[in-house]
Amino acid sequence: MSDDALLRRKEEQRMKAAGRLPPGQSLTLKFPVLSYGPTPAFNPAAWDFRVFGEVKQEMGWTWEQFLALPTVQITCDLHCVTRWSKFDSLWEGVLFSDFINLFGLTDKAKFVIAHCDYGYTTNTPLEVMMDDDVLLTYKHDGKWLEPDHGFPLRTLVPKRYLWKSAKWVRALEFSATDKPGFWEQGGYHNEADPFKEERYGRRSLF
């Protein structure tokens, strides 16, 4: 076995023993790219980010304005439905639960729908988004996030399979009703908790 394979296996055993490896997952030391469609070009002068729906005040940010928002750093584990898990990755971004205070939510807001370039969407209950590790992020491992991984902005929802972490996100919709997103409509599980192995839903279209 190569040194890399040995290291990987040792790390995997360690994470399993620590209860950090969800069922059916194996450890990767890489950060694979999984996108449906191309990586969008980023034009900082034209980019904007907005919030709409069940908000007290609709709001938008330019890239410069977004970068001025206070950030936090978190270390978390990532779990992809394609069965790889990546441990102890470092992220910096705006904490979602702080971000919503900038505009306020109505009492009806129960779900958050991320809208991305090229129309990718994903839905997550507000309650899940309020966790203290959910970010709007643009830095990974101390560097600007790679474009393939979602630069300029991605949501990060570490406690759900990674398809719920929306790359190239341009808007957040706050909704009273749930609106299954791209993969959720395509047959992935609506809840996507890796430790419950919620990979695929009942109504698979594939």
Ligand SMILES: Nc1nc2c(c(=O)[nH]1)N[C@H]1C(S)=C(S)[C@@H](COP(=O)(O)O)O[C@H]1N2
């Ligand atoms: N906008 C957008 N976000 C996306 C995707 C996508 O195709 N478009 N793919 C999702 C899926 S299925 C996965 S597994 C992760 C992969 O993230 P990564 O490429 O950074 O590993 O991004 C998610 N976010």
Ligand SMILES: [Mo]
């Ligand atoms: Mo995925």
